[in-house]
Amino acid sequence: MLTTGIILCYLLGLSLLWLISRKFTVLEMVGYSFLLGIGAESVFLFLLDIVGVRYSAGVLIGVNIGAIAALLAANYKNLLQLKTDFPLPDFSLGKINYAALFLFAIMAYLFYAITVKNLFWIPTEHDSISSFDKLGRIMALEGKLRISLFDYNLEGAGGIYPPLYHSSFAYVYIFGAESPKIITTLFFLSLLTTFYSLLKNYAGSTAAALFTFILMVTPELFSHAALSLGNLPTTAYVGAASLLLFTWLEKRDEKAFWLSAALMACVIWIRSDTIVFIAAALLLMALDFWFTKDWKKTLIYGAFAVSPFVIWNLYMKLKLHAVQGNKFDLGMGYNSERFDLVWGYVKAFLLGGQKGNVDGGQLYGLVFILFLLALFINVAMMYKNGWKETLKDKLNVLVFFFVSFALYFLVFYLIDVKVQRAPISSLMESSFKRGLFFFIPVVLFYAATNRSSLWLFEKIERFRTGKE
Amino acid sequence: MAKQQKTVSAKKPSSTGVSLPEYLGRNAVVVIAIAFILFLIDKKNEKQSQLQDMYQEFQQLRQSGGNQQRMEELYREINEIQSDTSFLTRTTRGYHWAIHDMALGSLKSIEDLREQLHLRGADSTAQSLRDAKLGMKVGVYPYMKMIEANTPKDAVILLPPADTLAEYGKWNFIYDTDWVEYFIYPRLCVSTGREAEHPDLAKRITHVLVVDGFAGWNYLKYDIPLEQRPKDAILPVDKPPVAINQ
Numbered sequence: 001m002l003t004t005g006i007i008l009c010y011l012l013g014l015s016l017l018w019l020i021s022r023k024f025t026v027l028e029m030v031g032y033s034f035l036l037g038i039g040a041e042s043v044f045l046f047l048l049d050i051v052g053v054r055y056s057a058g059v060l061i062g063v064n065i066g067a068i069a070a071l072l073a074a075n076y077k078n079l080l081q082l083k084t085d086f087p088l089p090d091f092s093l094g095k096i097n098y099a100a101l102f103l104f105a106i107m108a109y110l111f112y113a114i115t116v117k118n119l120f121w122i123p124t125e126h127d128s129i130s131s132f133d134k135l136g137r138i139m140a141l142e143g144k145l146r147i148s149l150f151d152y153n154l155e156g157a158g159g160i161y162p163p164l165y166h167s168s169f170a171y172v173y174i175f176g177a178e179s180p181k182i183i184t185t186l187f188f189l190s191l192l193t194t195f196y197s198l199l200k201n202y203a204g205s206t207a208a209a210l211f212t213f214i215l216m217v218t219p220e221l222f223s224h225a226a227l228s229l230g231n232l233p234t235t236a237y238v239g240a241a242s243l244l245l246f247t248w249l250e251k252r253d254e255k256a257f258w259l260s261a262a263l264m265a266c267v268i269w270i271r272s273d274t275i276v277f278i279a280a281a282l283l284l285m286a287l288d289f290w291f292t293k294d295w296k297k298t299l300i301y302g303a304f305a306v307s308p309f310v311i312w313n314l315y316m317k318l319k320l321h322a323v324q325g326n327k328f329d330l331g332m333g334y335n336s337e338r339f340d341l342v343w344g345y346v347k348a349f350l351l352g353g354q355k356g357n358v359d360g361g362q363l364y365g366l367v368f369i370l371f372l373l374a375l376f377i378n379v380a381m382m383y384k385n386g387w388k389e390t391l392k393d394k395l396n397v398l399v400f401f402f403v404s405f406a407l408y409f410l411v412f413y414l415i416d417v418k419v420q421r422a423p424i425s426s427l428m429e430s431s432f433k434r435g436l437f438f439f440i441p442v443v444l445f446y447a448a449t450n451r452s453s454l455w456l457f458e459k460i461e462r463f464r465t466g467k468e
Numbered sequence: 469m470a471k472q473q474k475t476v477s478a479k480k481p482s483s484t485g486v487s488l489p490e491y492l493g494r495n496a497v498v499v500i501a502i503a504f505i506l507f508l509i510d511k512k513n514e515k516q517s518q519l520q521d522m523y524q525e526f527q528q529l530r531q532s533g534g535n536q537q538r539m540e541e542l543y544r545e546i547n548e549i550q551s552d553t554s555f556l557t558r559t560t561r562g563y564h565w566a567i568h569d570m571a572l573g574s575l576k577s578i579e580d581l582r583e584q585l586h587l588r589g590a591d592s593t594a595q596s597l598r599d600a601k602l603g604m605k606v607g608v609y610p611y612m613k614m615i616e617a618n619t620p621k622d623a624v625i626l627l628p629p630a631d632t633l634a635e636y637g638k639w640n641f642i643y644d645t646d647w648v649e650y651f652i653y654p655r656l657c658v659s660t661g662r663e664a665e666h667p668d669l670a671k672r673i674t675h676v677l678v679v680d681g682f683a684g685w686n687y688l689k690y691d692i693p694l695e696q697r698p699k700d701a702i703l704p705v706d707k708p709p710v711a712i713n714q
Contacts, residue, residue, distance in 0.1 A: 093488060093492070094488045094491050096495075097495070098492070098495035098496070098498070098499055099495060099498040099499050099502060102499045102502065102503070103502065106506075110567065110571055110572075113571040113572050113574065113575050114570075114571045114574075116574070116575055116578055117570075117571065117574040117575075117578060120574075120578045120581070120582075120601075121601060121605065122598060122601050122602065124602070124605040124606055126641060126647060129641075129647050129650045129651075130641070130644065130646035130647040130649075130650065131646065133650065134646075134649060134650040134653070137650075137653075138653060141653075148654075149649065149653075152656055152666060152668065152669055153665065153666055154645055154646060154649045154656065154657070154666070155646075156646040156649075157646070178594050178598065179598075206498070210502070217563050217566055217567060218566075219562035219563060219565060219566040219570075220562075222566045222567075222570065222571065223566060223570055226570070226574075352555070352558050352559040359558075359562075361558035361559040361560075361561070361562060362558075362561060362562040362565070363562060364562070365559055365560060365562045365563050366559050366560070369559060460498065463494060463497075463498070464494050464495055464498045465485060465486075465491070465494070466485050466486030466490055466491060466494055467485050467486075
């Protein structure tokens with residue numbers, strides 16, 4: 001039964017994906033289908049709750065089959081061309097990229113190992129037990145999103161989180177899962193496949209495989225591939241949505257625009273603190289509007305990115321009767337003690353240093369260092385390329401990173417520790433630490449696709465293929 | 469901003485460019501270079517994962533007053549590993565831990581655990597397997613099973629105060645209503661000292677959970693002499709259980 005549910009989720013996602021375009025590779029289909037599919041399933045669960053239909057496997061099978069049939073029918077003419085757009089890959093000996101293949105083999109084995117671990121253990125992480133897994137399991141039992149625990153204030157801190165993540169747990173429980181952790185594995189697979197696919201379009205398959213490997217084995221992120229917390233799934237959405245946005249802005253690839261908009265909607269449908277990425281994405285779209293005057297695209301993107309936030313806040317107010325209290329101490333102004341503390345942790349995380357119980361090198365390895373190194377090299381190369389060309393190099397990526405990171409920093413700088421009932425050091429060592437996941441695909445994308453890196457990979461690729 | 473920038477050609481190699489042996493040779497060089505770098509990083513951090521075992525061996529030898537020469541060897545090696553605080557070590561040792569200890573290491577340990585669970589018969593049903601796995605990870609899981617077995621589904625349980633069971637370490641959240649609720653649903657719970665967070669439930673308490681002698685004793689509508697107070701129990705609020713009555 002669980003297999004049926006997962007297949008339906010993928011088919012639903014694929015139907016949505018083909019509505020955007022039929023020109024996707026197998027890896028792209030694997031990655032995006034799940035991200036879109038499980039996002040759509042969470043919307044179904046939300047709507048069923050609104051209209052008062054109790055969840056069951058039967059209801060979900062019906063809704064899914066209806067939706068898939070409707071999407072395929074609406075896209076019928078387009079799909080008739082699918083065969084011509086879907087050439088099988090060439091596996092002749094003289095065309096295989098053995099370097100990428102070697103890295104794929106390592107990644108496949110590591111993926112297997114972490115998946116065995118993930119699926120063996122049932123959730124025991126505090127946040128999962130007190131919130132996400134509890135919400136998902138009881139949603140499946142009671143057949144609704146607004147479970148009875150809301151009446152007693154026992155839903156846990158995740159109760160006011162947008163519903164995508166715990167709905168994904170509910171979805172697999174409804175289809176008979178004993179544990180929801182298959183969701184972690186599928187999100188991890190989507191994170192890796194979408195990152196590789198997007199990077200390959202810029203840097204070629206060798207560099208894409210290498211950087212996907214670096215992304216995969218980032219110690220703290222990799223450990224979450226065997227846990228049931230929302231940070232890794234959120235990273236999959238933030239990574240794909242932001243990299244697709246860069247692709248749209250740089251290459252004007254229409255399918256990247258629609259896919260980015262849909263996935264950016266999921267970014268805010270899975271966690272509210274991801275509003276910092278929505279803000280950065282909207283800023284990029286506003287800057288793009290400044291140059292292109294394409295108000296239509298800007299408005300569409302804005303509507304996609306903001307509407308889930310509005311809808312969830314309305315639901316919270318009207319159905320959950322929960323209003324998010326003010327978590328910030330906005331009257332703090334400049335507090336040098338707080339600033340130094342937060343900044344100290346940021347430095348430890350980004351530069352591989354130590355602060356409190358944090359060992360940045362142990363947690364994030366070379367990820368942020370590669371980014372800063374690439375940035376430094378490009379700035380240093382300014383004398384050769386000219387400042388205009390240097391500034392233009394992946395400017396979208398840099399604006400996105402620095403704006404979202406500055407806002408993320410501000411969130412923790414201004415957080416009210418009395419409301420959170422935890423000292424700021426503890427928040428930095430837990431919430432902030434895990435939130436840094438969201439930035440990893442973006443910084444690695446920059447590290448791999450900036451001018452200097454592309455020059456290096458071009459050389460390697462020429463050597464590998466013998467093309468001069 | 470929209471200007472298209474230079475990208476690496478993602479085209480696959482043409483077989484007409486170079487001969488097949490040359491193409492394979494060139495690819496082999498790149499593969500070997502990548503493998504060599506990964507090997508070097510791995511080798512550099514190999515000893516990091518042995519640190520824990522070395523500590524343990526050293527402590528055991530110290531307590532037992534064992535082989536002095538081995539102790540000195542261990543001391544030197546531990547010092548050597550700890551003194552390596554180079555930038556490369558600091559930023560790559562996490563990878564060694566993630567790959568070897570966390571991912572690959574777990575393959576073997578999970579295989580052993582599966583065998584142990586099978587020998588105990590814990591894998592006979594899905595529920596027994598779940599109980600066994602939770603029992604391994606969650607120290608206070610027996611209390612959850614005790615609540616489940618001894619209270620009706622509409623019970624409201626008073627949990628012990630926050631500082632109970634400090635020695636249970638990381639997974640002791642027995643005072644945390646959000647956490648305990650996961651295990652005891654559809655029963656409900658309130659925590660001693662935090663009744664104000666759930667005022668409606670505080671008025672409806674039906675049972676008191678006693679953990680290691682800690683409990684909200686004053687909620688009981690009967691008296692249990694100090695010497696008769698159980699160490700671990702789930703007690704109804706209205707009347708004493710038969711065992712205590714006797």
